[in-house]
Amino acid sequence: MHSIRQQPFKTAVLALVWGWLLFLVLAPNLLVVGASVMTRDPATFLSLPLNLDAYRQLFDPLYLDVFLHSLYMAAMTTLICLLIGYPFAWALSKVARQRQLLLIFLLIVPFWTNSLVRTYALKLILATNGLLNKALLSVGLIEEPLQMLYTEGAVIIGLVYLLLPFMILPLYSVFDDLRQELLLASHDLGAGRLATFVHVIVPLTLPGVLAGVMLVLLPAMGLFFVPDILGGSRNLLVGNVIKNQFLDARNWPFGAAASILLTLAMALLMFAHKLSKRRLGEEGA
Amino acid sequence: MKTWLPRTYLTLVYILLYVPIVVLVVFSFNDARTGYDWGGLSLRWYEALFNNTAMVRAMWNSLWLALSAATVSTLIGALTALALHRYRFRGKRVLNGMLFVVMMSPEIVLAISLLALFLLVGLQLGYVSLLLAHVTFCLPFVVITVMARLSGFDESLPEAARDLGASDFIMTRTVLIPAIMPALLAGWLLGFTLSLDDVVVSTFVSGPSYEILPLRIYSMVRVGLKPEVNALGTLLLVFSLVMLMLSQWILIRSKR
Numbered sequence: 001m002h003s004i005r006q007q008p009f010k011t012a013v014l015a016l017v018w019g020w021l022l023f024l025v026l027a028p029n030l031l032v033v034g035a036s037v038m039t040r041d042p043a044t045f046l047s048l049p050l051n052l053d054a055y056r057q058l059f060d061p062l063y064l065d066v067f068l069h070s071l072y073m074a075a076m077t078t079l080i081c082l083l084i085g086y087p088f089a090w091a092l093s094k095v096a097r098q099r100q101l102l103l104i105f106l107l108i109v110p111f112w113t114n115s116l117v118r119t120y121a122l123k124l125i126l127a128t129n130g131l132l133n134k135a136l137l138s139v140g141l142i143e144e145p146l147q148m149l150y151t152e153g154a155v156i157i158g159l160v161y162l163l164l165p166f167m168i169l170p171l172y173s174v175f176d177d178l179r180q181e182l183l184l185a186s187h188d189l190g191a192g193r194l195a196t197f198v199h200v201i202v203p204l205t206l207p208g209v210l211a212g213v214m215l216v217l218l219p220a221m222g223l224f225f226v227p228d229i230l231g232g233s234r235n236l237l238v239g240n241v242i243k244n245q246f247l248d249a250r251n252w253p254f255g256a257a258a259s260i261l262l263t264l265a266m267a268l269l270m271f272a273h274k275l276s277k278r279r280l281g282e283e284g285a
Numbered sequence: 286m287k288t289w290l291p292r293t294y295l296t297l298v299y300i301l302l303y304v305p306i307v308v309l310v311v312f313s314f315n316d317a318r319t320g321y322d323w324g325g326l327s328l329r330w331y332e333a334l335f336n337n338t339a340m341v342r343a344m345w346n347s348l349w350l351a352l353s354a355a356t357v358s359t360l361i362g363a364l365t366a367l368a369l370h371r372y373r374f375r376g377k378r379v380l381n382g383m384l385f386v387v388m389m390s391p392e393i394v395l396a397i398s399l400l401a402l403f404l405l406v407g408l409q410l411g412y413v414s415l416l417l418a419h420v421t422f423c424l425p426f427v428v429i430t431v432m433a434r435l436s437g438f439d440e441s442l443p444e445a446a447r448d449l450g451a452s453d454f455i456m457t458r459t460v461l462i463p464a465i466m467p468a469l470l471a472g473w474l475l476g477f478t479l480s481l482d483d484v485v486v487s488t489f490v491s492g493p494s495y496e497i498l499p500l501r502i503y504s505m506v507r508v509g510l511k512p513e514v515n516a517l518g519t520l521l522l523v524f525s526l527v528m529l530m531l532s533q534w535i536l537i538r539s540k541r
Contacts, residue, residue, distance in 0.1 A: 028398030
């Protein structure tokens with residue numbers, strides 16, 4: 001079909017993109033896997049012999065606590081995003097079309113602003129002499145300013161604030177596809193509102209939920225600047241551990257092993273997402 | 286049907302999303318020294334910002350990096366999307382899969398893997414390492430944006446152009462490129478924003494020779510409050526809004 005003259009173009013394009021991906025995606029990731037099984041070396045970062053010490057260190061109670069705490073904060077973030085985002089996406093999908101576009105635009109605008117600057121803005125609000133405390137004091141709800149900054153709650157608020165649209169957008173897209181006839185059919189077949197929600201709406205929106213969870217849960221473990229600005233030294237994420245190990249402690253094998261842990265978590269979530277979509281496809285057929 | 290409940294709810298969430306931004310903008314004009322109290326209107330933080338030479342240099346560095354990263358990733362991404370759309374080749378699924386994995390990977394995983402690579406090959410950390418890293422994480426977004434446009438594209442148009450005797454080059458220039466122009470623009474803007482906003486990857490792959498804005502801000506806000514950051518944040522917000530509106534304007538114009 002295509003003439004010979006096109007072939008050099010095809011070859012060149014494919015070589016370029018393959019080259020880029022192999023050199024800047026595949027090779028670096030293999031290096032990380034390699035680094036995780038090597039020995040820490042203060043001078044050259046890494047040295048032989050090969051061993052699994054780094055992985056053993058992941059289960060060191062000290063780090064295990066940090067990881068579990070990070071997982072807990074990420075899970076809370078995801079849950080809160082879901083609780084806010086699910087009804088939000090539902091309500092959004094019911095708004096008139098023209099206004100929907102404007103509302104989505106408004107949802108995205110803040111996310112065109114530097115995330116670091118937005119995290120910093122939260123500090124103005126949450127600080128001990130910040131705006132929220134001042135407001136609460138002036139209406140007499142509290143008598144002493146509350147310690148909100150440098151707490152677990154502040155980190156979770158920061159993460160929710162940064163990641164909420166990543167939950168809302170995939171949910172909005174499944175609600176937008178949700179066909180009204182299915183809801184009417186469910187109603188005609190005698191299902192109440194609750195039964196329709198549990199048996200029709202929830203299963204049909206599940207892929208959106210999982211996509212949202214995937215887009216929120218993993219970054220919520222990696223965004224190290226949020227605890228740096230809002231959380232103090234006791235509320236660390238996996239991302240902070242990886243960063244410290246690579247840039248400060250110079251313990252590459254351990255940092256690499258922690259990063260592989262995150263990658264495995266990602267693979268698991270992607271698999272669950274795929275499974276839910278496939279199940280839905282079979283039921284729909 | 287009750288409509289006030291969803292409406293109230295939507296409004297409430299939007300208010301919560303915008304409060305920090307409004308606070309930031311208002312406080313950027315604050316004359317007070319402490320940062321938490323209101324001391325009247327003033328432009329002193331904007332003045333302080335522009336008198337801070339390290340900050341201004343970082344701003345230019347960031348802009349230049351974002352411009353070049355967006356341009357390179359749009360070029361490579363558009364070519365990749367065209368190849369994925371038009372050609373059949375071995376490993377197509379693997380290529381798609383790799384792009385998807387890059388998009389979904391936690392940034393920090395990408396960041397340390399690139400740092401390991403750059404140190405291994407002995408690349409000095411600076412503009413080049415930042416550019417390579419930024420193009421890599423922008424690439425999948427450009428490919429997806431252009432692919433989406435191509436998948437809705439009427440295949441009979443290029444066929445007709447060929448039947449009328451247009452060479453492949455002419456056909457690409459006169460039919461394909463105008464058709465995917467909005468996607469190219471959208472992809473470019475997405476890349477530009479992603480690059481300008483990135484903190485995580487840049488923390489790892491930048492060196493002292495090329496300081497960029499997010500890292501400059503990062504080192505400032507970690508210790509206490511810096512009112513200049515309010516001014517900078519406001520400027521960045523206005524800048525993004527102008528870019529966004531410009532792109533909308535071009536899109537609307539291109540449809541006429």
